[in-house]
Amino acid sequence: MSGVRSKGDQAETAADTGGDRRLRADAKRSIDALMQAAREVFASSGVDATVREIAERAGVGMGTLYRHFPQRADLITAVLHSEMDACSDAAATLAAKHPPFEALAAWMQRYADLVGTKRGLAKALNSGDPVFEGLLTRFEERLRPAVRPLFAAAIVAGEIEPDTDADEILCAVSSLCMSAYDAKPEHARRMVALFIDGLRRPVKGSSSH
Amino acid sequence: MSGVRSKGDQAETAADTGGDRRLRADAKRSIDALMQAAREVFASSGVDATVREIAERAGVGMGTLYRHFPQRADLITAVLHSEMDACSDAAATLAAKHPPFEALAAWMQRYADLVGTKRGLAKALNSGDPVFEGLLTRFEERLRPAVRPLFAAAIVAGEIEPDTDADEILCAVSSLCMSAYDAKPEHARRMVALFIDGLRRPVKGSSSH
DNA sequence: ACCTGAACACCGTTCAAGT
DNA sequence: ACCTGAACACCGTTCAAGT
Numbered sequence A, B: 001m002s003g004v005r006s007k008g009d010q011a012e013t014a015a016d017t018g019g020d021r022r023l024r025a026d027a028k029r030s031i032d033a034l035m036q037a038a039r040e041v042f043a044s045s046g047v048d049a050t051v052r053e054i055a056e057r058a059g060v061g062m063g064t065l066y067r068h069f070p071q072r073a074d075l076i077t078a079v080l081h082s083e084m085d086a087c088s089d090a091a092a093t094l095a096a097k098h099p100p101f102e103a104l105a106a107w108m109q110r111y112a113d114l115v116g117t118k119r120g121l122a123k124a125l126n127s128g129d130p131v132f133e134g135l136l137t138r139f140e141e142r143l144r145p146a147v148r149p150l151f152a153a154a155i156v157a158g159e160i161e162p163d164t165d166a167d168e169i170l171c172a173v174s175s176l177c178m179s180a181y182d183a184k185p186e187h188a189r190r191m192v193a194l195f196i197d198g199l200r201r202p203v204k205g206s207s208s209h
Numbered sequence C, D: 001a002c003c004t005g006a007a008c009a010c011c012g013t014t015c016a017a018g019t
Helices: A025-045 A051-058 A062-068 A072-097 A100-125 A135-156 A166-180 A185-197 B025-045 B051-058 B062-068 B072-097 B100-125 B135-156 B166-180 B185-197
Strands: none
Touching: A025 A051, A025 A062, A025 A072, A051 A062, A051 A072, A072 A100, A072 A135, A100 A135, A100 A166, A100 A185, A135 A166, A166 A185, B025 B051, B025 B062, B025 B072, B051 B062, B051 B072, B072 B100, B072 B135, B100 B135, B100 B166, B100 B185, B135 B166, B166 B185
């Protein structure tokens, strides 16, 4: 009986983002390759892509895929979680690199891409399978807190109206992309840009001569 | 070269309702059996039911199924068309048998059942496959005209407000059933009944003593 | 502990063979 | 002209065999 680390040892489904929980090196490599391959294949062939296609592209056998992702749905879930997290993380990065309004606008484009892509995937999600439990939850719980500071900064800088409702904007942008994104991604992006630009108002300090 | 009947000979997909367009007796029997079997199987096992299961229940071979319905989706479409038509036809029947308001209320229950059932099927429809072309069109174009007389009659009889919007009611009832029907059909029916009852107002003639 | 790939069960669809 | 059912291609998933 080695006393330390007694419970929480059975994390069957591969970790979400790139979780490295005491895996052997080859295992971690397999998981990374699979998720990368899934990302690419889902992007090019859509959600209906075959597990075989993914395994082949990742350069691993079928058994390896199923060892880390017991069901096809688990791979989809993992990929979506990872993409959502990446989008959330982009908020801080953009905030550090750009002035408030530009950061907000840039992140919205990032978000538009995510939703546009997710729509292809979401089709399978809305099928009601409980396998996809907590995906929308994560969507709301990680993305919203991430974007709030962007709005706050733009408001403090006086670049958008102080009563701008972040949730409303997020909702508008996503529904805007849901409908038309995969037909004309460029068109969707342009509409998002127009929409976000409409929020802008002249900065206080610079316009008073 | 037999001169008569030169064009329009290639009606591949089996007719919609029970279309008897110069089929041999056994062919018609097969089609009827298949549609009836599909109706039952879809109702009990959902839209994901197997073609094999349907063929077996209908007592025909796989080839027979595919002779009349070249794709699985064609069977679904045919069944839905048939159920929509049946629901439309029920309007006239009910109008003949009941007083205006009762006919309207009864038809709404019929409609609730259709939508509740259709929801299970519609899941597959919203997949975007162009195979299901024109299903919603038919839904709107046959059902709405069928129900309009029911509203008109109830309005003339003074049993509901004259400005009642039929489309609004249809929309409300269907969205009411979309969400909760297959979990609790009885509950959905009760809510529809309550809703429709709310439209009623005291009849002019009888309340003036 | 992890990987591989042939094998399994099952699906939609086809087609040679019958009447 | 219509029917039958074995056969095909393909899918998600499993498992004995390897290192």
